[in-house]
Amino acid sequence: MGRAPCCDKANVKRGPWSPEEDTTLKDYIRRHGTVSNWISLPQKAGLKRCGKSCRLRWLNYLRPDIKHGGYSEEEDNIICTLYKNIGSRQSLITSLFYVIRWSTIASHLPGRTDNDVKNYWNTKLKKKLMAPATTTPSKPNYLLNTNSNNQIHQQLTSFSSPSLTDPPPLTNLYATTPEMDNHIQVSDFSYSPDFGSDNQKQDSNLVYELGSLTSQAISNLYYPNYYYFTSSTTWSNDNATIDNGSGASGEEYDSLFKEFGFDPSSSSDYFWIA
DNA sequence: AAGATTCGCAACCGCCCTTGC
DNA sequence: AGCAAGGGCGGTTGCGAATCT
Numbered sequence: 217m218g219r220a221p222c223c224d225k226a227n228v229k230r231g232p233w234s235p236e237e238d239t240t241l242k243d244y245i246r247r248h249g250t251v252s253n254w255i256s257l258p259q260k261a262g263l264k265r266c267g268k269s270c271r272l273r274w275l276n277y278l279r280p281d282i283k284h285g286g287y288s289e290e291e292d293n294i295i296c297t298l299y300k301n302i303g304s305r306q307s308l309i310t311s312l313f314y315v316i317r318w319s320t321i322a323s324h325l326p327g328r329t330d331n332d333v334k335n336y337w338n339t340k341l342k343k344k345l346m347a348p349a350t351t352t353p354s355k356p357n358y359l360l361n362t363n364s365n366n367q368i369h370q371q372l373t374s375f376s377s378p379s380l381t382d383p384p385p386l387t388n389l390y391a392t393t394p395e396m397d398n399h400i401q402v403s404d405f406s407y408s409p410d411f412g413s414d415n416q417k418q419d420s421n422l423v424y425e426l427g428s429l430t431s432q433a434i435s436n437l438y439y440p441n442y443y444y445f446t447s448s449t450t451w452s453n454d455n456a457t458i459d460n461g462s463g464a465s466g467e468e469y470d471s472l473f474k475e476f477g478f479d480p481s482s483s484s485d486y487f488w489i490a
Numbered sequence: 491a492a493g494a495t496t497c498g499c500a501a502c503c504g505c506c507c508t509t510g511c
Numbered sequence: 512a513g514c515a516a517g518g519g520c521g522g523t524t525g526c527g528a529a530t531c532t
Contacts, residue, residue, distance in 0.1 A: 222517075232500070232526090255517060271518080272501070319520065330520070335499050338522095495531070502524075509517085 222255060223266040230266075233273055237263060241270055242278055276331045283327035287336060291325055295333060295341055298324060 229237075244261035251257055251274075255267035263270060276282070287295075298321045318330035318337075325333065 230502075253517075266502090268503095268518085269501075275519095276500075317520085331500080334521075339498055493532090495529100497529070498527095500525095500527105503522085505520090505522105507517105507519075509515100511514090511516105 222268055223258075225266075227264070228258070228266045228269070229264045230269070233277075237265065238273070238278060241274060245274060245278075272331075276329045281327055282329065282332075284332070287340075291328070292341060292344075294324055295321060295337060299337065299341075 240261055240263055244257070245251060251271070253267075254271040257263070257267055257270050258265045261270075265273075318334040322328050322330040322333045
């Protein structure tokens with residue numbers, strides 16, 4: 217048995233708000249101040265709308281401090297950075313449980329609403345960010361360290377409390393210029409501190425998510441073209457934790473990494489995605 | 491010019507969380 | 512503790528506008 221609806225759907229108006237309705241709602245809120253009960257507001261204000269609809273209209277459109285459109289480059293950067301950072305912290309690598317807190321991101325952008333930021337991301341920024349690295353390389357195409365795994369691990373761990381404006385240098389990693397074909401190259405192995413921090417279940421479709429959701433979840437903050445995965449050491453542990461020790465997900469990982477030529481039995485391998 | 495397709499975004503849906511009883 | 516109601520939020524939809532063919 218489902219939850220009772222918040223209003224009588226048959227007797228409320230739906231669809232776009234008219235200027236008259238906007239005025240009615242704004243006038244009511246101006247006269248009464250902060251709304252303590254949105255469900256009862258429509259009746260009091262004389263609106264044939266669902267209370268939730270009124271709340272949404274006010275919060276996303278009618279509030280006096282709302283900004284619409286015209287995102288600046290700085291705002292773009294903040295959204296992209298927070299998307300990566302918050303996304304990787306609040307979720308895991310599975311598509312089913314991957315949830316971005318748009319309200320958290322919007323709270324860093326005065327005048328922007330979660331809905332607005334979400335729409336902006338889905339229609340513009342996502343495409344911009346997902347565009348092939350060859351067209352807009354934000355960083356040089358290198359980040360490989362074939363024999364100082366611990367060094368990478370330490371550096372990534374230091375990202376856990378990052379500054380938004382001061383990315384750490386990669387100078388202590390020695391660089392190569394790997395082929396970037398197929399967006400994935402397997403070489404050595406690194407570790408992302410955020411990976412596997414949540415107690416969430418594995419999705420058997422994970423193997424198909426590597427290039428998108430997975431990479432988002434494990435990307436680091438400053439180098440959006442590069443993504444790190446857990447090592448076999450940490451990774452085995454992560455899997456056990458994530459999957460309540462069943463070990464089933466470990467097999468999925470193994471097959472996933474083997475698919476890209478990675479040797480799960482190696483303790484020193486990592487791979488990156490560009 | 492007109493039909494098809496894509497884009498942008500306001501609005502809705504439904505689930506989860508919080509709060510009060 | 513358990514329940515119900517309201518609030519909050521992410522995902523999705525619908526539709527008008529813009530662009531393409």
